[in-house]
Amino acid sequence: MMHNTVDKIEYVSFLEHKGRFKGLFSWIFATDHKRIALLYLYAIGTFFFVGAILGLLMRLELIAPGETIMKPQTYNGIFTVHGIIMIFMVVIPGLSAVFGNFFLPILIGAKDVAFPKLNLFSWWVFIFGSVLAIASQFMKNGPPDTGWTFYAPYSTATGTNVITATTAAFVLGFSSILTGLNFLVTIHQMRAPGMKFFNMPLFPWAIYATAWIQLLATPIIGITLLMLIAERLFGIGFFNPDLGGDPILFQHLFWIYSHPAVYVMILPAMGVITEIIPTFCQRRVYGYKAIALSSVAIAGVGFLVWGHHMYTSGMSNQARWFFSLLTFVVAVPSAIKVFNWISTMYKGSIDLKPPFLYAVSFIFLFIIGGTTGLLLGSIATNVQVHDTAFVVAHFHYIIFGGMGFAFFAAIHYWLPKMYGKMYNFKRANIAWAIIFVGFNLLYFPQFILGFQGMPRRYFDYLPQFQTGEVISTIGGIILVSGFIFMVYNLVMGVRKGEPAPANPWNGSTLEWQIPSPPPTENFDEVPVIKKNPYDYI
Amino acid sequence: MANNSSHITDYKVLTRVLLVLMFCTFLTISITSYNLAAFTVTIALLIAGFKSFLVLSYFMHLKYESLLLRILVSIVFVLFALIVLITFIDYSYR
Ligand code: HEM
Ligand SMILES: [Cu+2]
Numbered sequence: 001m002m003h004n005t006v007d008k009i010e011y012v013s014f015l016e017h018k019g020r021f022k023g024l025f026s027w028i029f030a031t032d033h034k035r036i037a038l039l040y041l042y043a044i045g046t047f048f049f050v051g052a053i054l055g056l057l058m059r060l061e062l063i064a065p066g067e068t069i070m071k072p073q074t075y076n077g078i079f080t081v082h083g084i085i086m087i088f089m090v091v092i093p094g095l096s097a098v099f100g101n102f103f104l105p106i107l108i109g110a111k112d113v114a115f116p117k118l119n120l121f122s123w124w125v126f127i128f129g130s131v132l133a134i135a136s137q138f139m140k141n142g143p144p145d146t147g148w149t150f151y152a153p154y155s156t157a158t159g160t161n162v163i164t165a166t167t168a169a170f171v172l173g174f175s176s177i178l179t180g181l182n183f184l185v186t187i188h189q190m191r192a193p194g195m196k197f198f199n200m201p202l203f204p205w206a207i208y209a210t211a212w213i214q215l216l217a218t219p220i221i222g223i224t225l226l227m228l229i230a231e232r233l234f235g236i237g238f239f240n241p242d243l244g245g246d247p248i249l250f251q252h253l254f255w256i257y258s259h260p261a262v263y264v265m266i267l268p269a270m271g272v273i274t275e276i277i278p279t280f281c282q283r284r285v286y287g288y289k290a291i292a293l294s295s296v297a298i299a300g301v302g303f304l305v306w307g308h309h310m311y312t313s314g315m316s317n318q319a320r321w322f323f324s325l326l327t328f329v330v331a332v333p334s335a336i337k338v339f340n341w342i343s344t345m346y347k348g349s350i351d352l353k354p355p356f357l358y359a360v361s362f363i364f365l366f367i368i369g370g371t372t373g374l375l376l377g378s379i380a381t382n383v384q385v386h387d388t389a390f391v392v393a394h395f396h397y398i399i400f401g402g403m404g405f406a407f408f409a410a411i412h413y414w415l416p417k418m419y420g421k422m423y424n425f426k427r428a429n430i431a432w433a434i435i436f437v438g439f440n441l442l443y444f445p446q447f448i449l450g451f452q453g454m455p456r457r458y459f460d461y462l463p464q465f466q467t468g469e470v471i472s473t474i475g476g477i478i479l480v481s482g483f484i485f486m487v488y489n490l491v492m493g494v495r496k497g498e499p500a501p502a503n504p505w506n507g508s509t510l511e512w513q514i515p516s517p518p519p520t521e522n523f524d525e526v527p528v529i530k531k532n533p534y535d536y537i
Numbered sequence: 538m539a540n541n542s543s544h545i546t547d548y549k550v551l552t553r554v555l556l557v558l559m560f561c562t563f564l565t566i567s568i569t570s571y572n573l574a575a576f577t578v579t580i581a582l583l584i585a586g587f588k589s590f591l592v593l594s595y596f597m598h599l600k601y602e603s604l605l606l607r608i609l610v611s612i613v614f615v616l617f618a619l620i621v622l623i624t625f626i627d628y629s630y631r
Contacts, residue, residue, distance in 0.1 A: 188606075216613060252624055303616055304623060316630035322623070 013420065013517040031116035032520055037102035038418070039123050044098060045487075047089045047130060052480055054082040059442075059476040062469045065461055075459035076145035077160070081137045083148030084165060088172045089130050091403050092261055095268035096214075097126070097179060099410050100207045102418060104183060106511045106518065107201045109192025109527040114185040122178040129171030136164035147457060149258070152239030152250035156231045163232060166225040173218045176264075180214025183207055192510075194529035198292065201509045201533040202285065205292040206271025209299040213260045213267075217303070221257035224250065248313050255306035263302040265399055266366075267295055269406030270337055273359050276413050277341050278534045279507040280356035281348025285534045287340040294333035301330045311382045320379055327377035334370055338363060353505070354428035358409035361436055365401025369394060372447065387457075390450025396443045408435070408486065415490060416500030420517040423493025431489055434482030441475025508535040544601040554595045561588050 012018075014034045021029050030036060058078055061070050070078070101119070105112055113119050137143045144165040146155040155162050187208050191200070200208075227238045228250070237243025239250040278285050285291065307315060307323030341363055350356070372394040375381050385391065416422050445468040450456075454465045461469065503512040510533070514522060565584050573580065594600040599607060 216616065248627070252627070256620060256624075300616075304619060307623075307627070314631075316627045318630040319623075319627035322626055 011515060011519045013515070014520045015419070015517050017520040029120065031112075031120050033101050033105050033112050033116065033119060034418070034518065034520075036119050036123055037098050037100075040093065040097040040101060040126070043123075043127060043130070044090055044094055047085050050134075051082055051085040051090060052483065054078050054085070056476055056480055058082065059473040061459060062461070063473045064470075065463050065466060067460075070459075072459045073142070073145065076457075077137070077143030079457055080144045080147055080165075081133075084133055084136075084144075084169065086399075087148050087261075088169050089126075089133060091265045091399055092176060093126060093172075093179070094265070094403065094407055095272065095410065096183070096207055096210055096264070097123075098407075099203075099272065099414065100179075100183060100210075100268060103414065103511055104186065104204055104207050105190070106514070106522050107204050107509055107533075108187065108190065108195055109510055109523065109529060110186065110190040111521045111523065113182050114189055115182050118178055119182055122175045122182070125171060125178065126175035129168050129173075129175060132164060132171060133168035136161040136168060139164060149254060150225070150228060150250075151254075152228065152231070152245075152247045153241065155228060155250075156240050163229055166228055170222050170225045173222050176214045177218045180211035180218070183211040184215065187211075192527050192529050198289065199529055199532060200292075202274040202288070202291050202295075203268070203271035206267045206274070206295050209295040210264050210267045213264050213299050213302070217257045217260040217264075220253060221261075224253040224257065227253075248310070248315060251310050251313055252306070255309045256303075259306040259309065260299075260302050262395075262398070263298055265403045267298060269362070269403045270295070272406045272410045272413070273341060273362050274337075275507075275509065276355050276359040276409055277344050278536060279413075279505050280351045280353060280359070281345050282351075282506065282536045283344050283348035284532075284536045285340070286343035286346075287336075288532065288534070290336055291340050294336045297333040298330060301326065301333070305330050308377050308382070311379050312386050324377055324379050328374065331370065331374055331377070338367060338370075351505075353412075354423075354425060354432060355409050355413035355505075357429065357432045358405050358412060361432075362402060362405040362409060365397050365405060365439070369397030369399075369401055372397065385450050387455060388450035389446040389454045389456055392456045393443045393446035393450060396446075400443070401439060408432075411490065413505070414511070415493065416504050417511055417516045417518070419494045420500055420515075421494050421497035422500040422504065423489050423497055427485070427489040431482050431486035434485060435479060438475050438477075438479030438482050442472050442479050443475070445469075445472045445475075509533045544598060546595065546598070546601075551595065554591055558588055558591060 014032055017032070019026055019030065019032075027035055027039060030039070057070070058075065061068050061075055101113070139161050142160045144150075144155075144160045144162045145158060146160075146162060150162065150166060155166075187200075187204060227236075230236050231238050231240065231243075231245070235243065237245040239245040239247050241247060274285065274291055277283075305323060305326045307319055308327045311320055311323075372390070376385065376391065376394060412423070412428060446454075449465055449468040449472075452465065452468075454461055454468070500516050502515050504516075505512070510527060511518075513527070561584050565581050568577065568580055571577075593610065599610060
């Protein structure tokens, strides 16, 4: 056992380290990857809370048919800003900016990322873009009402703050590109001696595949949004058929980015789960190479399936079956991962601690999200449920049930390392149960509602849908309460919790071999890697 | 660890590449005076592609980088071509 061997050494942790600046400035001008990670954590946590409140407001509106707490136009603004905040400011940056920043360098045995100042700059760009996005909600023409997808030609015509919102998404994209670039160079150049690509832990592998997508796909949304802005400002007819444009071109360009972007959300999540499962089963990862390479395969094939969002748009028939085929192909590497996680657990000595609870619920919810994705990927069923609540349920199962639960798993797994403090397990388990129940109550009814024909993005509905909508709203309230309880427990842990040992879970990857919280430069001496990271039976 | 060797390219080579690039630019402009119908764009794109190849290889030193890096950069272009091609499955059959 390697428990606590490093605990007694005197050192200054990154939290106490005295740099050039004092107080708040020592954080917002920090170039230490760990401090930047915490900056992202606090920013993204706040945005998530704002987005969740907007979501809850929508659910309250839908508690009964007809107008309840807001006007239709307000509802349109709220679902749009909810989407923009959650997608561009929470789930796309989420795992890679917070846990990628904190743990990627440590897991590959490096002192920092390749470009620490660029890393800080990315955070500032992220904050600038986020401020713009939030401003679009309050500026004089009213919040954008296009949905986060900004579909033309409506987005070229509506009088609301579309330009501010798209500029925000454009700026946020820059932050994403720079972070991806930074991580790519870090992984290529800064691995510890002896760490070959196939000795890397699997979270860095996932971050690597993600970083390629961030670097290559994000410029496409940038150009697309610029085209949209140009069309609005100068009346250039890219998308508006009245001006000779093609509205389907917008959908192509939008989804060429946004489908790969869904893998920016889920790949790091899969990476987190792949770290947690072997630790809590004390088992070597089953099929290390298959997991590493399936991340790359998902990233690659994921670039070629965007048209499954457009089956009903008027795209050619040939394109439709082609995209459907590729959509089924991309599900294969995802299924390989699920198979490998479950095989890793087989005959392991399973320890049901909070991180593992979140990790297994990730697998459960991801399976539901993934298989309903296939239902949407086949053209015949898609035509039936496209633009209904079914799609909303699908992507919330994947994004919240997947990326969200992975984020919660990650914070419960790595918080003792990040702050050197432990949270209360009992409260963590209770919060998990509330969140899990609330989540399923909130989103499962939407599968059924969608099948029955309840459209998405509607402020009103026929009385026959009310039962489902009410259950869903109750689920939303439960979910948000569970979330608040979880955050309370974590904050109490950080402030008043027991000191955490260096290796509380008996993990075998590099972050557990250094003190908690880590020293500023992570390692006293550069580690030399001789073996596979998952050194269990 | 990665290779830390840096390569210094001869000025003569760089000048020659520069001349070729300028010649290509001249070529791109001059073909517009012939009526090649749809091929005008194709040829202009081919020349532009060749120019980017030169810039990447010589000015950006890709020619002297590791095989892995060269493969990775090539994959990016293959991916780009694929995306354009697939988009045209829609436009050509609509
Ligand atoms: C197993 C793999 C998956 C398949 C086969 C799949 C399939 C689909 C299909 C066909 C649609 C279009 C539905 C429609 O609008 O008619 C869709 C929508 C969506 N999917 Fe997935 N999906 C998969 C995984 C994911 C993942 C991993 C994410 C995100 C992390 C995701 C996020 C979304 C989102 C956000 C939408 C809705 C976009 C919108 O219209 O606002 N999906 N999915
Ligand atoms: Cu998609």
